[in-house]
Amino acid sequence: MSMNETPSSERVHIGFFGRRNAGKSSLVNAVTGQDLVIVSEVKGTTTDPVSKSMELLPIGPVLIIDTPGIDDEGALGELRVRKAQKVLNKTDIAVLVVDASDSDGGGEKRPLLTEAENDLVRIFQAKKVPFLVAYNKSDLLSKLPEEGANEIFVSAQTGAGITALKERIAHIVRTDDPKLKIVGGLIKPGDTVVLVTPIDSAAPKGRLILPQQQTIRDVEEADGIAVVVTEKLFTAALNGLRHKPALVITDSQAFAKVSAETPLDVPLTSFSILFARYKGFLEAAVRGVKALDTIQDGDRVLVCEGCTHHRQCDDIGTVKLPRWISEYVSGGTAEKKIEFVFRSGGDFPDDLSGYKMIIHCGACMLNDREMQYRQKCADDQNIPFTNYGIAIAYMQGILKRSVAMLPEITV
Numbered sequence: 001m002s003m004n005e006t007p008s009s010e011r012v013h014i015g016f017f018g019r020r021n022a023g024k025s026s027l028v029n030a031v032t033g034q035d036l037v038i039v040s041e042v043k044g045t046t047t048d049p050v051s052k053s054m055e056l057l058p059i060g061p062v063l064i065i066d067t068p069g070i071d072d073e074g075a076l077g078e079l080r081v082r083k084a085q086k087v088l089n090k091t092d093i094a095v096l097v098v099d100a101s102d103s104d105g106g107g108e109k110r111p112l113l114t115e116a117e118n119d120l121v122r123i124f125q126a127k128k129v130p131f132l133v134a135y136n137k138s139d140l141l142s143k144l145p146e147e148g149a150n151e152i153f154v155s156a157q158t159g160a161g162i163t164a165l166k167e168r169i170a171h172i173v174r175t176d177d178p179k180l181k182i183v184g185g186l187i188k189p190g191d192t193v194v195l196v197t198p199i200d201s202a203a204p205k206g207r208l209i210l211p212q213q214q215t216i217r218d219v220e221e222a223d224g225i226a227v228v229v230t231e232k233l234f235t236a237a238l239n240g241l242r243h244k245p246a247l248v249i250t251d252s253q254a255f256a257k258v259s260a261e262t263p264l265d266v267p268l269t270s271f272s273i274l275f276a277r278y279k280g281f282l283e284a285a286v287r288g289v290k291a292l293d294t295i296q297d298g299d300r301v302l303v304c305e306g307c308t309h310h311r312q313c314d315d316i317g318t319v320k321l322p323r324w325i326s327e328y329v330s331g332g333t334a335e336k337k338i339e340f341v342f343r344s345g346g347d348f349p350d351d352l353s354g355y356k357m358i359i360h361c362g363a364c365m366l367n368d369r370e371m372q373y374r375q376k377c378a379d380d381q382n383i384p385f386t387n388y389g390i391a392i393a394y395m396q397g398i399l400k401r402s403v404a405m406l407p408e409i410t411v
């Protein structure tokens, strides 16, 4: 990701789903105005999901995702269906592409949805993903049937209905719940926020990490004043302020020092806590972290990272966190043996059985839908789910203080 681009976790994820040959890839090319993906009359041309970030007017920054057809048969087919379903876990808006020329009505009536298409609609509804049904190949119809509420007739080939489709998607984006902001509800215009961002050897060269950049931007959008310091100069920064800050946000690694140096009447939290709230799983993560107190000798803990390229997260996840957890659960007595299993990048495992708990990274590269899906998978299997920063705050005894400004959260 370039520093000048909107991160993919912040883009509206638009997924194109449907049966093979319905024209999903053709429609993706028509909507984006680019030859992004391969189109052919052979069923099953698209074998893997393809994503592309772009600015798409009138919607804004989007991630467009083309998927393999879902009516595939056989072992390979099942794999493709699974891949398409995984895409749905992070999809903000789904477009169900239906071949309108598949009609028995002599090309005048819209075709009834097939079993596979109805299955998809049921999955959209179950996952609460807003969707549109795009009847494609409308150029093959002798007369266009009337459009229902969430239906639209388009032709990827002639371009008919493509602008209207984009406008309909933009409308859904605008009327969908407004996203909670990172510091939303926590500061007033004119407030000062002190952000503590350590620069250690594992930090990326020459820049701040994504959650820190996003938080600074968010403070600015809330008309706040962001003061950014390393933990070394934290007290100096506090002393230099004429008024007490409205909020201190620290990197979890500096929690102990920053907590000790923050006056008790100044609200203190961490980037991890605010991001868990922003992505919609803070309550579950605060509940889940308590499983740390029940870890027994021989238990397995899954440490999960959303991407593969953050040295700093890798260092916390694979080295520091296991050490801190081992020390915490042993409590100075005979050491308990915990088996840490590490997963990074790619997919979240379907089967979580056998794990005592899951500790996830801050997930700066994953969108809120994907994180809520992961948390829900864990919840469905009764496995406690938390994140790095919340685990650190809990083990250091400062979680209660770190969520005190969020009345909806009880520790």
Ligand SMILES: Nc1nc2c(ncn2[C@@H]2O[C@H](COP(=O)(O)OP(=O)(O)OP(=O)(O)O)[C@@H](O)[C@H]2O)c(=O)[nH]1
Binding pocket: 018, 019, 020, 021, 022, 023, 024, 025, 026, 027, 038, 039, 040, 041, 042, 043, 044, 045, 046, 047, 067, 068, 069, 136, 137, 138, 139, 140, 154, 155, 156, 157, 158
């Ligand atoms: N007449 C007509 N043909 C279309 C239209 N859109 C797509 N096609 C044709 O339909 C066939 C399938 O198109 P694709 O875009 O590859 O379909 P797909 O849904 O991506 O198919 P898979 O990747 O195999 O799942 C191609 O031969 C396209 O040229 C359209 O609007 N009108």
Ligand SMILES: [Mg+2]
Binding pocket: 024, 025, 026, 038, 039, 045, 046, 066, 067, 068
């Ligand atoms: Mg395709």
